[in-house]
Amino acid sequence: MRDISFSQAMMSTLNSLVSAKACRRYSAVALLLAGPLGCVGNLGNSDGTPSETSSSGNGSGSSGSSSGGDAGGPPIGDPPEVHTEIPEVSHCEVADKSTPGPRVVRRLTVDQFEATVRDLFKDQSVALPSIFNDPQVLGFSADANALVIRDLTAQQIMDWAETTADWAVTNKLSSITTTTCRTLDASCRTEFIRDFGRRAFRDKLTDERIASYDALFGAEKSFEDGAKVVVGAMLQSPYFLYRHEIGTEANGSGVYELTPHEIASNLSYLLTGTMPDEALLQAADAAAAQGANLTSEQIAQHALRLLEDSATRPLAEKEMMRFMRGWLQLNRLVTAVKDNTLFDLTDAMRKDMMAETQALVVDTAFNQNGTFANLLQADYTFINASLGAHYGINGAGGTELTKVTLTPGQRDGGILAHGSFLTGHGSAKLSSPTQRGKMVRTRLLCQPLEPPPPGVDPNVKPLETPATTREMVEQHTKAEYCAGCHKFTDKIGVGFEHYDTFGRWRNDENGIPVDVTGTVVEPPTGDDYNFSGVTELADYLAASEDVKACMVRYWSYYAFGGTWEQDGCTYEKVQEEAAAEEFRLKSVWLALTRAPHFTRRVQGP
Template structure:
């Protein structure tokens, strides 16, 4: 194990490992933190070209919202370090089994056994990509010595020695940790650190050469250039990762693949349909990021057509025009139990996730709706909620939640349209903030007009971008962003965030 730890500390110094339990914060640099499982996987894939997902098997770590992993160094165990070391070995071995990938990684051959010009070129280029920054001179020398030792002491050929160097690089904290270094002069953080902030925000992965080159030329200092770079990255196929990593985690669509549906009650829910439902939701959400749909239309935007989703829409009456996020089969399924709907969960998805309003129940309050008692006259969900709401400890929250949740009762636990619950006609009417409606289409304009829709999203995205829970000053910054953004597209909101002093690492007074 000692040998393993020594290898893992190459490039950052032993002090980075010896003091890893208390990562320091210098100025506005982010605390050093582990790549998330998804970030590790995509970084390995982009760096080596392999389809590997080794982080899927890493030991679980505690994480804050959006699994940011900030502060996780305090719990980095020997088991986790060993998993990182083994993953580095496995993914490099897989890449070098492929002649095509090997030729992409080993782009030159030495003129002789004593020639190190090619090796220096490879150490410099591969290290820059793996560490998301240019290597210092001493780092280049250290990895060049690793190459020489592989050739002489370990008697490896050139390609095998390059693979050995890559294994050591991927075992270094400079690879598997996000480590931001302070900038020089007036730069709050290194230009490469800003490039990494941008790439892990938009792509969940390492910067490409275009982004690193622009950063090192100082081009990201310019607001217009930073916005243009953001557009380039969103328009890249990798820009779709932002949809699943931010909106998918925030709104829960990433959980669809693991959501449990009772197959005996909902035979239309097949693996093919489940995949299509998730794809439809991602396409819908993409419109707010890479398209021109403003966030203010979240409850009214049309659904993308999907032939594979049709089994869930077959019972829709001709008068029903499904629009908006809440009537997507994805949302209706995720906010249900495996065997029945959950009006409370459906409403909480709006109030807590979309409106950022805390709905934590008082201690000791039962939050689960009691099961139906059976008998000859089982009660509908509305009837059971009405009985539940008679409890004064429950009425406060349920008076807010029930009108929203019950408005969606015409859709079952996988989003199919229905007209009855327990043999009784469904009543989807209610009152929201003093205005009555008869069914969900009447509720949608009321939800769209709620100002919390436009203020919650900037709070969520600012937290995601900065890798931290918001403090009082951050809340003020997010409120200012909301005023400027006015619930437009997420591209427009990203433009404002990436040029903000906080994202660039500047120390600033709260607005």
């Protein structure tokens, strides 16, 4: 069934997408699949062709902890990771905060691709390929310039698309389309192409594109064979694999209003991580048919529905947790290297730790309509028997998570005392004040740090006499060229020393009482803050306006897939909207949908 020339055209189309410098309008053959869509990343020229910008993947960014030196001590700083810190918060330099960012085209992430395929075919068991590799930038798989398709990937997509099309048409034809017509009649072909294509592309197909697909369909000898060719072609199309945020120019103003279907896709992927559902597609269809756009009231209505409806809320819960995992670097838990001779940290335990954090995030955001401050100060958590034994907390049994109230002095409350955070930000054998403090400094306060000078040995060495991790780290970093930077991380991180690298509570280490007094040195605003232990640190962070602004900064980056000139205007606008509702987590999320960048774009550099 495979048409070699057609497949080569698809590969040519995809390859042209991956390089902004090589971007061009496609040949007439390639238009069978896609048509001139534009390029990955920022779009430059008014005709949809790009300015010359890099679309480098920026590396893989998988994070884990190295084993340290001879003593198994923690390395100073993070393990190798790409772009772990967001630039210092910029401020809007224009009076009008309605300045949006540039137009972009970005590939679906692995999570989005898999969810979209399942929803498109209405089957959770559909075979999913291990094709894409999402580069991690700032802990997220969201950067538009990093999400591209390479040559080998295009070939793999083609193979998967044809196999999946054969499976879908053979086994699920009645569920992937509403049309019941099964002949090669022109009207029957068009009905199928229009119906399936609308869902696959999250948009209505133009007459030109329908005609292109119809030429493929009509060349086959049966309806089923034609449907297989069309479905396979659509699954390879950039209109399926990419999210396009291009819009149409408003009266030569240089401002591009996103189309109703582009806005619908933005809303759905932002809140649920998958394609728009039928209700949202119908709203976009109706607006487009009237030559109008989705109103702010419609966007708000559908946003609330997606967060609260029983069919979509579980997807929203997962999507919020994806943000939290990236922002707080909780994904480090999965790959953190640990010395199993000290404690056997099983995969099951890691999964329980992450489940505990997800349960608290979901309860805070969705059940309590709470804030990030509530996450930091929660006096309860969700544990099972395994986690209870690990933490030394009673009140839970079996494998299911149970809500338990924490006893003061037994364990600190809040997300910063969760095993997911403490274990992911620890080394193989010892805790790491540097890694834990750096997370707070860069991820909660948005203060970037200078990289260590070249040639510095990052591994903590044991002292000649018994010592705590704090004492070993302080000895290791006492040199002036080290201390100047480590005061920004370690003086925060030592406040976590009640917890070992596995997140277990301790009052002493090597027979020496632990010292959990710390200082937030030179915060973005205000004076230095002295504290003792995680609870006092959490209270400080919960009251900090800097933390709220930092959360908006990271959440905006995650939502919009990049940064741009004057992006501070977007952050400040989102912050104003969120402040009106006390920065409740769902309110911050919804404030993103009211930012100018959510519905408009500019030409870009």
